[in-house]
Amino acid sequence: MARSNRPRRENSRRRQSKRNQEWQPLDVERLQGGMRRTEFKRGRxxxxxxxxAERAQKVYTxxxxxxxxxxxxxxxxxxxxDHIMGDASALADRRHWHSHCWKIA
Known part of the structure; x- marks a missing residue:
């Protein structure tokens, strides 16, 4: 049976809808800075x-x-x-670590 190289209607509709979507540029700063992630340490x-480095503007211990x-x-x-007092309290209790110190903690 011969194979048709013509796109099916479903695929052409899908392509058109992607083309019609508004283009949004990538947030390069966010990509370069790294993404927020979740890690498990000491059972928590x-x-x-x-x-x-360019965003670190204060002295932390x-x-x-x-x-x-x-x-x-x-x-x-x-x-x-998973702070018991909620997300706002957890964010207020955040600590700044050297990257190496966090890895070995």
Whole structure:
């Protein structure tokens, strides 16, 4: 049986609807900065957000080594994902860690 190279109507409709959608540019800053993720450590679930060097503008104390995280240093912010007092309280209790200290904690 000969094979037809013509697109089926279903496929051509699908292509047209994709073409008609409004184009939205990629958020390059978000892609470069890393995505928020969930990790399990010490039996708890944590939300981990990478912080790029250019966005780090304050001095933080790393809870892993008690050393300072200076402005302009890439690091991570972590908070408990299943906080008993809710998401707002968990976010207020977030801590900034050196990336290495978080990995070995």
């Amino acid at each position: 679930e944590y939300t981990v957000q990478p912080i790029r 790393c809870p892993g080594c008690s050393g300072d995280i200076m402005p302009g240093t890439a690091h991570i912010a972590a908070w408990q994902a």
